[in-house]
Amino acid sequence: MAKQTYFVAGTDTDVGKTVAAAGLLAAANNQGLATIGLKPIAAGCERTEEGLRNSDALLLQNTASINLPYEQVNPFSFEPPIAPHIAAIEENRMLSADRIAALCRGALMQPADFAIVEGAGGWRVPLSDRETMANIPKQLKIPVIMVVGIKLGCINHALLTAESIARDGLRLAGWIANAVSPEMSCYKENVATIATMLRAPLIAEIPFLENPSPENVAQYIEIDKLQTL
Structure with missing residues (x-):
């Protein structure tokens, strides 16, 4: 596993997890670090000649300095933009934290300095009736970077998410x-x-950007501030 591996969690959906995750990768690239970006579960994928593809997962794949096959970056892809566990039920598939974590570990065996595993939705998004997104970083035993979309209600969402992370x-x-x-x-x-x-x-404080490219976002991120112990 990379020397620094983090799970990127959002306080809700549409708070900019992928914008932040790609910016983190770009900031690490700028320091000369070898980077990996994973988004193991993605809903709202498009059908292509290569199969289902998710724009967020593609952004992480293209931003990371280590080029992994798409199937390693995003092993669980669903076409409808709905909750992953519902999409899985509709396709008679099962989401298991054990399986997802094992696939992440396989991808993270690449020699890297800095790696990001991005979640889907918020901290308690279900994987099944028994597990939530939180079980993935728990299985991987990695620290969390929380992305807070600054909007009405964000204080409550941030504090509740932080409490849940600590409780886990x-x-x-x-x-x-x-x-x-x-x-x-x-x-x-x-x-x-x-x-x-x-x-x-x-x-990082990421301002509202018309073009939130990884490089544009990276200039606002201070990865050296991350608590590594």
Whole structure:
């Protein structure tokens, strides 16, 4: 496994997990680190000649410095943009944290310095009736980077997610504030409140960007602030 491997979790869906994850990879690339990006579960995929493809997974694949086959980056692909466990039921497939973690470990055997495993949706998105997305980083025993979409309700979502991460016995290595709307009122006050109430370091404030490319996002990320112990 990479020297630094993190699970990127969001406080909700559409908070910018992939924008942040790709930015993290680009920031690590800029430091000369060998990087891997994985998105083991993805819904909302498009049918192509090569099979189902997800734009978020493709972005991670193309941003990472180590080129992995798509099937290693995104082994569980679903076409409808719905909750993964529902999509799996509709296709008579089963999502298992053991299986997903094993596939991630296989991909992470590549010699790398920095690796990202991006979740889907929020921390408690179900995999089945018995497991949630949280079981994947628990199986992998890796710390978490939390992405907070700064919008109304973000303080509550951030604190509840951080509490759940701690309750699950995992370390919150850092968090990212992502401005998902250009019209968010009291932006600074919301970020300051979360920063005051969390013990983890704020490693990035990503402003609202018209072109949130990995390189554009990377300039706002300070990966050296991540808690590595």
